[in-house]
Amino acid sequence: MTTFSHMSRTFVVAVLMMLPVTAFAQEATIVGSVSDSTGGVLPGVTIKAVHDATGNSFETVTDSRGQYRLPVRTGAFHLTAALQGFAAPARTFELLLGQEATVNLVMAPSTLQESVTVTGDSPLVDFNQSKLGGNIDPRQMQELPVNGRNWQDLAILSPGSRTNAVTADSPTVIGSNSNTQVGSYQLNLDGKAFRPDGMPAATLIPPAFGMAGVNLHTWGGGWGTVTYWNAFVANLELQGQGTFFDARLNDPDKYPVAARAGFGNKRSENDMVSSKLAALQFYQLAIPPPTPPRGSFDRAAARRGEIIFNGKATCSQCHVPPLFTEPGWNAHKASEIGIDDFQANRSPDNSYRTTPLRGLFAHMKRGFYHDGRFATLLDVVDHYNSFKRLDLSGQEKNDLVEYLKSL
Numbered sequence: 450m451t452t453f454s455h456m457s458r459t460f461v462v463a464v465l466m467m468l469p470v471t472a473f474a475q476e477a478t479i480v481g482s483v484s485d486s487t488g489g490v491l492p493g494v495t496i497k498a499v500h501d502a503t504g505n506s507f508e509t510v511t512d513s514r515g516q517y518r519l520p521v522r523t524g525a526f527h528l529t530a531a532l533q534g535f536a537a538p539a540r541t542f543e544l545l546l547g548q549e550a551t552v553n554l555v556m557a558p559s560t561l562q563e564s565v566t567v568t569g570d571s572p573l574v575d576f577n578q579s580k581l582g583g584n585i586d587p588r589q590m591q592e593l594p595v596n597g598r599n600w601q602d603l604a605i606l607s608p609g610s611r612t613n614a615v616t617a618d619s620p621t622v623i624g625s626n627s628n629t630q631v632g633s634y635q636l637n638l639d640g641k642a643f644r645p646d647g648m649p650a651a652t653l654i655p656p657a658f659g660m661a662g663v664n665l666h667t668w669g670g671g672w673g674t675v676t677y678w679n680a681f682v683a684n685l686e687l688q689g690q691g692t693f694f695d696a697r698l699n700d701p702d703k704y705p706v707a708a709r710a711g712f713g714n715k716r717s718e719n720d721m722v723s724s725k726l727a728a729l730q731f732y733q734l735a736i737p738p739p740t741p742p743r744g745s746f747d748r749a750a751a752r753r754g755e756i757i758f759n760g761k762a763t764c765s766q767c768h769v770p771p772l773f774t775e776p777g778w779n780a781h782k783a784s785e786i787g788i789d790d791f792q793a794n795r796s797p798d799n800s801y802r803t804t805p806l807r808g809l810f811a812h813m814k815r816g817f818y819h820d821g822r823f824a825t826l827l828d829v830v831d832h833y834n835s836f837k838r839l840d841l842s843g844q845e846k847n848d849l850v851e852y853l854k855s856l
């Protein structure tokens with residue numbers, strides 16, 4: 450088994466980290482506020498950051514508190530602010546992977562000759578999140594089947610990359626304590642970076658453990674199983690040399706970007722991926738969900754919660770123990786769980802996958818459901834309670850939450 454374990458370490462980790470995500474969208478963030486020289490906030494200021502390397506520009510407008518937030522790529526930027534009758538000096542700076550730069554701007558009324566005032570009391574550019582950045586070491590660079598050593602393909606493997614990241618406090622997606630992260634989702638298939646409400650169309654990265662017995666395993670239904678995603682990620686995401694076939698990606702209406710790029714039928718001359726898929730899948734299916742630590746939930750309440758889960762609350766209709774998803778085609782329409790169908794409609798099956806619930810305790814930080822819309826498990830239970838008119842008492846909801854924490 451030496452070849453297996455040798456093969457697996459880097460490649461497995463790489464692929465696991467990337468299972469359900471498919472894009473290189475947001476890599477760094479610029480945040481800040483805009484005020485006038487008297488300190489008054491300035492809403493409605495157009496903030497434009499031009500990416501030096503590509504000439505791409507990223508734009509946003511300050512909100513009612515004069516604040517803005519601009520997800521961008523890594524690299525050097527030229528940032529300008531525009532508001533009728535005001536002027537501000539442009540800023541030039543460089544952003545590294547995972548960084549969040551605070552760029553506060555002071556605009557002065559522009560009179561006949563544009564005069565500009567810059568206050569000196571705060572740093573012009575303040576990086577406050579560089580700790581998330583990570584390195585891909587030379588050995589990984591050699592071993593990963595990345596075509597052309599594209600820095601971006603390697604960069605998206607790095608801790609802190611917002612597209613597929615695991616953070617410093619979630620050391621690994623394998624095993625315990627995986628901390629669900631935010632990732633862009635299939636941008637390289639349909640080009641949809643934003644939801645209809647203008648918010649980023651990102652999803653959380655589902656845990657990579659506990660997949661044995663689980664059929665569909667990405668948030669959107671119908672993509673395929675673990676081995677589908679391994680092939681998908683290695684070929685289309687890491688741009689490894691391999692073979693990938695999925696005729697559904699030729700649909701120009703649903704997946705315009707993928708259809709144009711020919712993702713539905715990729716054949717490399719030197720296929721370095723296909724031979725690794727079997728061992729990789731085998732390995733992944735062997736990763737068990739972590740066991741909740743002692744004292745992390747109330748045992749007596751969890752026992753009562755189990756009865757509610759399987760009975761009055763009807764949760765087990767979909768979250769079937771002990772997999773906590775349905776054996777078979779584990780997907781549902783958005784209307785069955787009372788949420789919008791934006792993300793569902795980006796998947797081949799226009800559905801959401803029934804999330805397997807084992808190891809929930811290990812990813813409590815980023816919220817629940819595909820986009821983290823519910824901050825706590827109690828919020829999830831409240832949602833089901835009102836949507837399905839379950840009529841649960843406060844105590845019953847609490848018991849249900851303790852049971853979820855125990856899984």
Ligand code: HEC
Pocket residue numbers: 668758762763764765766767768780781785786801802803804806809816817818819820826829830833834849853
């Ligand atoms: C009709 C099937 C169905 C029923 C019934 C159901 N769920 Fe779900 N559940 C789902 C689906 C589908 C999702 C995924 C939602 C998404 O992708 O945003 C989900 C997601 C969840 C999540 C989020 C998991 C995570 O990692 O973010 C929790 C927790 C959950 N359900 C708990 C429950 C509880 C508790 C009940 C009973 C009150 C219940 N579910 C009833 C289908 C169901």
